[in-house]
Every structure is written in structure tokens, then in C-alpha cells.
Amino acid sequence: MSEPRYWREIPQRYRLEAGRCTKCGKVHFPPRLVCASCGGRTFDKYILPDEGRIVTYTIIRVPPAPFKDQAPFAIGIIELMDGVRLMAQIADCDFKELDIGKKVRVEFRKIQEEGKAGILQYGYKFVLA
Numbered sequence: 001m002s003e004p005r006y007w008r009e010i011p012q013r014y015r016l017e018a019g020r021c022t023k024c025g026k027v028h029f030p031p032r033l034v035c036a037s038c039g040g041r042t043f044d045k046y047i048l049p050d051e052g053r054i055v056t057y058t059i060i061r062v063p064p065a066p067f068k069d070q071a072p073f074a075i076g077i078i079e080l081m082d083g084v085r086l087m088a089q090i091a092d093c094d095f096k097e098l099d100i101g102k103k104v105r106v107e108f109r110k111i112q113e114e115g116k117a118g119i120l121q122y123g124y125k126f127v128l129a
């Protein structure tokens, strides 16, 4: 990915941008080209709420290579305030504090550094609210 394109993409990276089907209203995150519910192909931009609750979680002790130095870490399924569910890392927590139903909020964090240029990749994680 070239640097200019990367910088243009930053605004989208700093919010949870989903697509809402204009036919049936189903919200897809990440956005899709075709609606899984009705097959519709037109979507409105939809900004997801930044708070939700833990539906379920697990502790990853042996992660894929790019995330090796972050292990162990927690991954959870988060249900946002509007009912949309997504999977994400739950950061900065004592694993003993994690529990189903606990409130979390999204934060945008460095995920990893890429290549010699040291381009930082940002993504979303959740922290206990």
C-alpha cells in the first residue's frame, strides 16, 4: 500500500464504518458488496456506536505470527449498543476482570508496524468501559 493512499484512508480507520442495506436495513460490518439477508447491492454509510457489551471472549495464548509479541491477549465478540456484533481484541485488561455482559468501548490503536518505512497500521480494539 503506497503512503498517499494510506493517509487518505485514515478517516475511515478512526471510526467503525459499516454499510446499511437500503432495501432491508441490515447493517454489515465490515461493509459488503452484496447484502447477506436480501441480496441487495446498495448501501448507506452507517457509523456504528463506540460502546457495547461482551457477549463472549477467549484468551489467545498462541496467536498467528504477526501478533506473537502481544500474546497472551483477549479476543471477544462485542455486541454494540445497536445490536451489531463484531469480533475484536479486548486490550489493557486483567483477564480476571473480563466477564460476559461487561461494558466496553472502542479505541483506535496501533496494530503493527509494516515494512522498512515503519508505516503504522491502526485498527480498533476494545477496552473495559
Ligand SMILES: [Zn+2]
Pocket: 021, 022, 023, 024, 025, 026, 035, 036, 037, 038, 039, 040
Ligand atoms: Zn438487504
